[in-house]
Amino acid sequence: MHMKIAIIGAGAMGCLFGAYLSTHHEVTLIDVYPPQIEAINRTGVTVEEADEEVCYPGVKAVPIGCKLPVQDVLIVFVKNTQTEQALMQTKELIDEHSLVLTLQNGAGNDTHIRHVERGIAGPELEVEHIHHIAQPESVDDIADAAGEDQA
DSSP states (O other): OOOEEEEEOOSHHHHHHHHHHTTTSEEEEEESOHHHHHHHHHHOEEEEOSSOEEEETTOEEEETTOOOOOOSEEEEOSOGGGHHHHHHHHGGGOOTTOEEEEOOSSSSHHHHHHHHHHHHHOTTOOOOOOOOOSSOSSHHHHHHHHHHHHO
């Protein structure tokens, strides 16, 4: 299943996940730092693997607040203190069918996300469980797991 995926935060983790997911999906990184956005759009994302550098030119980047269509998946990779503001600035990217995923470090992000989501998708959003994929075989395993949750 080909998905539209937006990642808020084009730092190291946002770029890493964006690069890997871009091999099978339409990925857009959203950030506030113009030089980072420009560099990604100019050269793609380069990931230093164990023995080589791999360039992922299929990733695009836009400034926060840029008009995009509703996304299938929205991944949040901003600092904990920026979560609520970042989601408020990107709330038009999600609807009741979108999956919002946080892989942030720190406690309390689910509360920020739930607070913003209730204003967008309604009270049915629940953080029910944590799904962990230990050492997936490929990026497809991650995308498949996301797709299963949407089905």
